[in-house]
Each structure stands twice: as C-alpha cells, then as structure tokens.
Amino acid sequence: MANYTLYYWPLPFRGQFIRAVLAHAGATWDEPGVDAITDAMSKDIADQPVPFMAPPLLTDHDAGVSLAQMPAVLSYLGTKLALIPQDPKLAALTHKIVADANDVLDEVTRFGGRSMWTREEWDAFTGDRLPRWAQIFEATGRAHGLNADSGHMLGTSEPGLADLVTATLWFTMTEKLQELSELVGANAPHVAALSQRIMSTDALAAMRDDTDARFGHAWCGGLIEASIREMLNEQ
Amino acid sequence: MANYTLYYWPLPFRGQFIRAVLAHAGATWDEPGVDAITDAMSKDIADQPVPFMAPPLLTDHDAGVSLAQMPAVLSYLGTKLALIPQDPKLAALTHKIVADANDVLDEVTRFGGRSMWTREEWDAFTGDRLPRWAQIFEATGRAHGLNADSGHMLGTSEPGLADLVTATLWFTMTEKLQELSELVGANAPHVAALSQRIMSTDALAAMRDDTDARFGHAWCGGLIEASIREMLNEQ
Numbered sequence: 001m002a003n004y005t006l007y008y009w010p011l012p013f014r015g016q017f018i019r020a021v022l023a024h025a026g027a028t029w030d031e032p033g034v035d036a037i038t039d040a041m042s043k044d045i046a047d048q049p050v051p052f053m054a055p056p057l058l059t060d061h062d063a064g065v066s067l068a069q070m071p072a073v074l075s076y077l078g079t080k081l082a083l084i085p086q087d088p089k090l091a092a093l094t095h096k097i098v099a100d101a102n103d104v105l106d107e108v109t110r111f112g113g114r115s116m117w118t119r120e121e122w123d124a125f126t127g128d129r130l131p132r133w134a135q136i137f138e139a140t141g142r143a144h145g146l147n148a149d150s151g152h153m154l155g156t157s158e159p160g161l162a163d164l165v166t167a168t169l170w171f172t173m174t175e176k177l178q179e180l181s182e183l184v185g186a187n188a189p190h191v192a193a194l195s196q197r198i199m200s201t202d203a204l205a206a207m208r209d210d211t212d213a214r215f216g217h218a219w220c221g222g223l224i225e226a227s228i229r230e231m232l233n234e235q
Numbered sequence: 236m237a238n239y240t241l242y243y244w245p246l247p248f249r250g251q252f253i254r255a256v257l258a259h260a261g262a263t264w265d266e267p268g269v270d271a272i273t274d275a276m277s278k279d280i281a282d283q284p285v286p287f288m289a290p291p292l293l294t295d296h297d298a299g300v301s302l303a304q305m306p307a308v309l310s311y312l313g314t315k316l317a318l319i320p321q322d323p324k325l326a327a328l329t330h331k332i333v334a335d336a337n338d339v340l341d342e343v344t345r346f347g348g349r350s351m352w353t354r355e356e357w358d359a360f361t362g363d364r365l366p367r368w369a370q371i372f373e374a375t376g377r378a379h380g381l382n383a384d385s386g387h388m389l390g391t392s393e394p395g396l397a398d399l400v401t402a403t404l405w406f407t408m409t410e411k412l413q414e415l416s417e418l419v420g421a422n423a424p425h426v427a428a429l430s431q432r433i434m435s436t437d438a439l440a441a442m443r444d445d446t447d448a449r450f451g452h453a454w455c456g457g458l459i460e461a462s463i464r465e466m467l468n469e470q
Binding site: 045046048050051052053063065067068069070071073075076079080088089092093096099100103106110111114115132133135137138139140142143 | 280283285300303304306310311314323324327331333341350374375
C-alpha cells in the first residue's frame with residue numbers, strides 16, 4: 001500500500017507541488033481518478049475525510065491525517081520531512097514562497113479561468129506583473145544563498161521546501177508553456193537554473209516522466225489553458 | 236517605538252487578521268499611510284524590505300524581519316507567539332484554516348474585484364459555495380473541540396491562531412455586511428458564537444474600536460464592496 005493518497009485532477013498545476021515533495025522524499029502515493037475526486041468534493045461536509053472545498057487533498061495513511069489546501073499540505077509535508085528551516089525567519093520566508101507560488105498560478109490562470117485572456121490584458125500581465133513575480137523569486141534567491149549555478153534557494157546544503165516549490169512553479173510553467181521560458185530566464189536567471197537542476201534529480205525526473213506520460217503537455221487544463229495557449233501562439 | 240509596522244490599506248479585510256493576532260498578543264504596531272504602501276509596492280524589487288507584490292507587509296522590528304503574504308505573516312506570528320499547536324496534524328489544520336479564510340475573502344470579492352457581482356452569480360454563490368464554506372469551518376470546529384458556547388476551534392484551553400483567524404473572518408464579514416449574519420448563523424452557529432466571543436475580549440474589542448474609528452463600515456473597499464452592498468440591499 002502507498003504511503004499517501006493524493007486527490008488531484010489529472011494535471012500538473014497545484015498537484016505537481018505535492019508530487020514533487022513526495023517524490024523528493026522517496027514516498028509512494030496513489031492518485032484516485034476524477035470520479036473519486038468529484039465524489040469527495042460533493043459529499044456532505046460532515047462526511048468528507050476533512051472538511052474541504054476543492055483538491056488537492058492528501059491523506060497520510062501512516063499518520064491518519066487528511067488535509068486540503070496546497071499551502072497547508074506543503075507545510076505539513078515540509079515539517080514532517082524536515083524540509084523547512086528551523087530559523088523562524090527562513091521558515092516564514094518558505095511559507096511566503098508557497099503563497100507567492102500559489103498567487104502566480106492564480107494570476108496566470110485568471111483565478112481558475114474566471115475570465116479568458118484578451119490580447120491587451122495578456123500583454124499587460126506579461127509586460128509587468130509576471131516579470132515582477134519572477135523578479136521577486138530571483139531577489140529572494142539572491143538574498144538567501146542562490147548564486148551562480150550552485151546553492152539552494154534559502155542557502156541550505158540540501159534542497160528544502162522553498163527550492164522544491166520554486167522549481168516546481170517555474171520549471172513546470174516554462175516546460176509546459178515554453179514560450180514563457182525567455183521571460184522567466186530574463187527576469188529570474190538563477191531561479192531558472194535552480195529549477196532546472198532540482199527538477200533533474202533522479203527522483204524528480206522520474207516523477208516528471210510519470211506525470212508527462214499521464215497528462216501529456218497539459219498545465220492547468222480547461223478553457224483557460226486554451227486561452228493562455230492562444231495568447232502564446234499569437235505572439 | 237512600536238514592536239511592529241503593518242503596511243496595509245485603511246480597511247479591515249486581510250489586514251484585520253494580522254491586527255487581531257497582534258492585539259491578542261498585546262503587541263504594539265504602527266500603520267503607515269497609503270502613500271508609504273504604494274511607494275513600497277512600486278519600488279524596484281531589489282530595494283523592497285522583502286521582495287513582495289502587495290500588502291499586507293509586516294516588519295518585526297525586534298527580530299529585523301519583514302514579511303509579506305497574509306498566510307506567511309500569520310504563520311510567523313503564530314509560531315513566535317506560540318499560537319499554533321505543537322501536534323503536526325493540528326498545526327497543519329491551522330494552516331488549512333488560514334488558507335480557507337483567504338479563499339473565502341477571494342471568493343466574496345471575486346478575487347479582488349476582477350469582476351462585479353451580477354444578481355444571478357451572487358444568488359448562486361450565497362446559495363451554495365458561501366454556505367458550504369461556513370459549513371467547512373463549522374465541521375472543522377465540531378471535530379476539534381468547538382461545542383455549545385464554550386471551547387476553542389482546535390480544542391486548546393486558550394485561543395490559538397485557528398480561533399483568531401476563524402473569528403476575524405466571520406465576525407468581521409458579518410459585522411460589516413450584516414445581511415450575511417443569518418447565512419453564517421444558520422450554517423455555522425458554533426463558529427458564529429466562537430467568533431463573537433473571541434472578538435469581544437478586551438484586547439480585540441479595543442482593536443475593533445480603533446479600526447472602526449479609522450475605517451468606518453468599510454470591509455474590503457473599492458468597487459467590489461459597492462457591488463456586494465448592491466446585492467445585499469436588493470435582497
């Protein structure tokens with residue numbers, strides 16, 4: 001039996017952060033199909049494994065814990081797997097990086113596809129806020145031990161949650177939406193190099209082989225992914 | 236000199252969660268004006284106190300720490316002020332509650348007012364997802380020591396971060412948007428009682444007196460607050 005069960009859509013997006021942490025830690029997990037997810041979501045709240053609105057939902061079988069909300073799941077795994085620095089300032093910065101990553105996902109997808117991109121809005125976003133987000137990660141890395149092609153995001157000798165989250169965000173986005181690589185490379189060159197390095201370890205390369213086989217070139221899915229690709233193809 | 240400086244708009248909304256934790260802990264803080272906030276936001280990323288996109292931003296003067304992102308600030312303060320349970324499962328649930336609260340704010344305001352409410356969409360939201368969010372908090376409380384009119388959200392003898400966040404969310408929303416009280420009371424009666432009790436302690440009542448004097452009846456501000464009030468007044 002697997003160590004964990006991850007309820008998430010057949011997509012990288014938010015679920016990929018949890019997969020990356022589990023794979024990095026050498027943990028095993030299974031992923032029920034879409035029917036099981038929609039079934040858990042639509043249950044009476046009192047009958048859910050933990051009261052929750054939407055995936056990701058992770059069950060830790062050994063600990064008997066079920067948890068929703070990507071930042072909460074990452075905080076739980078980060079603590080359990082010793083991936084969060086002991087120093088309170090660096091621990092807090094790790095949580096900030098998780099929240100920033102979550103915001104970047106929200107902004108690129110217009111908050112889960114609540115509206116589609118127009119050319120004017122996409123140009124404004126990729127000309128201002130998206131580069132600024134990349135710069136925020138780069139400046140955070142620069143202030144905390146990330147330099148040249150070595151070192152990790154928060155200066156520890158081993159990749160921590162900050163590294164894994166940063167790498168999952170920028171690597172996955174630019175691998176699945178390759179037209180964004182230049183923007184990310186220009187505004188966050190060290191973060192781009194870190195992301196490439198982290199996601200190329202044996203454990204994470206194997207995880208990506210698995211998710212690529214299952215999800216193909218999909219990133220966030222849905223109509224909003226089609227809208228993003230329309231913007232990218234027209235550029 | 237104050238212990239902390241909080242950069243946040245002259246509104247309750249996300250900033251109120253941080254104010255509630257600081258006030259509960261007996262800490263002092265100052266709040267620079269809007270010009271100082273927009274100035275910090277628009278600086279080159281490298282010149283910011285911490286690389287960040289938007290407030291809230293908190294500086295802890297004693298520790299020499301500046302942090303953005305409401306969940307990260309709450310995690311930092313919660314750890315520093317011993318408001319997060321030691322048990323990993325309850326600590327993780329605390330982070331989930333913070334993320335849930337953040338999502339509720341996003342949904343009620345349509346993600347910072349990215350579109351205005353229509354009657355049809357508001358009715359759908361207040362007929363389904365908003366009650367469901369309230370039920371999620373109620374079920375979480377019921378599973379963790381919140382019963383009758385006593386006890387705290389996660390069953391500790393003193394209010395923790397989970398209590399303060401839950402109370403700030405539901406009390407502030409229903410005090411500023413009183414038409415929502417019935418919905419919250421019907422779907423989360425124990426949470427509504429907990430919220431009332433927590434926000435009525437001397438420290439939090441004084442904090443509310445201060446913010447009420449400064450911000451009046453505003454909740455999230457902007458065009459989206461006008462849109463919410465239009466929906467509520469028409470009901």
